[in-house]
Amino acid sequence: YAQVIERMPPAERARHEPRLQQATVVLIRYLISDQLRYINIAKDWFTISRLAEIRAHKIGAGRIGGKAAGMLLAASILERNLTEEECTCIATPESYYVGSGELYTFMSVNDLIHWNNQKYKSEEEMRAEYPQILKDFESGEFPADTLEKLETMLQDLGRKPIIVRSSSLLEDNFGTSFAGKYESIFLPNQGNLRENLKALTRAIARVYASTLNPSALLYRRARGLQD
Numbered sequence: 001y002a003q004v005i006e007r008m009p010p011a012e013r014a015r016h017e018p019r020l021q022q023a024t025v026v027l028i029r030y031l032i033s034d035q036l037r038y039i040n041i042a043k044d045w046f047t048i049s050r051l052a053e054i055r056a057h058k059i060g061a062g063r064i065g066g067k068a069a070g071m072l073l074a075a076s077i078l079e080r081n082l083t084e085e086e087c088t089c090i091a092t093p094e095s096y097y098v099g100s101g102e103l104y105t106f107m108s109v110n111d112l113i114h115w116n117n118q119k120y121k122s123e124e125e126m127r128a129e130y131p132q133i134l135k136d137f138e139s140g141e142f143p144a145d146t147l148e149k150l151e152t153m154l155q156d157l158g159r160k161p162i163i164v165r166s167s168s169l170l171e172d173n174f175g176t177s178f179a180g181k182y183e184s185i186f187l188p189n190q191g192n193l194r195e196n197l198k199a200l201t202r203a204i205a206r207v208y209a210s211t212l213n214p215s216a217l218l219y220r221r222a223r224g225l226q227d
Contacts, residue, residue: 002027002048020048027051031058032069042069045076054097059149062101065167071095096153097167102146103208110140119217119226126214137209142201154189154196162187164203168211181216183207 002023005016166182185203
């Protein structure tokens, strides 16, 4: 219904503007962020059409995380302020987003929840145990419905290289960038579908493991974000 309002002539749309704003904020909270500082800016720049596009590219439950949130907001601001000619000079990478809730699901189904207490251990223990964490995460399996969506994504993308990047809920936040704390993994994506899917899931699992990287945990501890 919000998309119908958005397409109305300006005079008619004005009567429905409160409902449109409400829908925009609800979708931002559901898809992207519940932080008021972000919402107060984003609600003036995201269209319902853009939010629908984000939803269509999201895989699984949860929000899309800070890095993606910042990139999408910046792109929306640019698109609304640049001329049509200037817009042709800027391209936003084709992106898909694994919802933040999928990390918890992955850890639950693979019996990895016990690693969540790493943040309370000493630095020496964190560093000694991280290789085992990496090994455990990389040997984990993804739920069938997630695999199906990732496979569909690969089919849609074709034989294009992929970068699997972190986008945690704390990342690229106000005052906490987490720059370089989590992994980014380049995938050639040039094998057959089965090979590409295996490489993709291993890369996602490795990025998941990097949330328990000692550098990331100590960064959170130093900024009062441990809990």
